[in-house]
Amino acid sequence: MTSSRIIHRSLRAPPPPMASGGEGAWLVTADRRRVLDASGGAAVSCLGHGHPRVVEAIRRQAAALAYAHTGFFTSAPPEELAEALVGHEPGGLAYAFFVAGGSEAMEAALKLARQSFLEIDQPQRCRFIARRQSYHGNTLGALGFGRQRGAAGAVCAAAGGCVQPRHPGLCLSRAARRRD
Numbered sequence: 677m678t679s680s681r682i683i684h685r686s687l688r689a690p691p692p693p694m695a696s697g698g699e700g701a702w703l704v705t706a707d708r709r710r711v712l713d714a715s716g717g718a719a720v721s722c723l724g725h726g727h728p729r730v731v732e733a734i735r736r737q738a739a740a741l742a743y744a745h746t747g748f749f750t751s752a753p754p755e756e757l758a759e760a761l762v763g764h765e766p767g768g769l770a771y772a773f774f775v776a777g778g779s780e781a782m783e784a785a786l787k788l789a790r791q792s793f794l795e796i797d798q799p800q801r802c803r804f805i806a807r808r809q810s811y812h813g814n815t816l817g818a819l820g821f822g823r824q825r826g827a828a829g830a831v832c833a834a835a836g837g838c839v840q841p842r843h844p845g846l847c848l849s850r851a852a853r854r855r856d
Contacts, residue, residue, distance in 0.1 A: 677706070698725025746774075779813025786817050 680691040694706040703713045758772035793801040812818040
């Protein structure tokens with residue numbers, strides 16, 4: 677493939693090879709080469725391709741219920757998983773919040789933490805601790821949280837100053853930023 681309408685990692689380089697299938701730990705390219713799939717993604721565990729138990733579990737769930745919007749419905753699989761994860765935990769960990777990936781998880785964690793302090797009338801508590809130049813996801817909040825430099829930092833700065841050079845984290849409150 678020499679062209680693509682997808683925005684890949686670079687618009688200057690040719691598109692990556694076309695993966696047309698997978699078998700276990702191997703990807704199969706369009707020209708039938710087998711390539712070891714070591715690209716499961718940042719901090720993602722690859723389950724392999726085409727494992728019969730995984731395929732059957734997906735088939736069973738898709739046949740029963742493909743999707744139910746969590747704003748309006750719940751369903752047995754996430755309820756059972758939440759019970760297994762936090763149903764018997766000590767110390768007040770009583771609920772689970774499921775999202776589609778790491779970027780969304782970081783964004784949700786930032787918003788939940790911020791909201792919890794607003795709810796108890798402590799709006800000044802708006803700083804988060806993170807390693808500089810660390811990767812926490814692709815959303816503006818997650819990029820700002822890791823204080824990315826270059827293009828990501830510029831986007832965060834343009835979006836309202838979520839990167840603060842003299843502070844270790846980001847502040848979601850403009851009023852609190854002005855007090856600093």
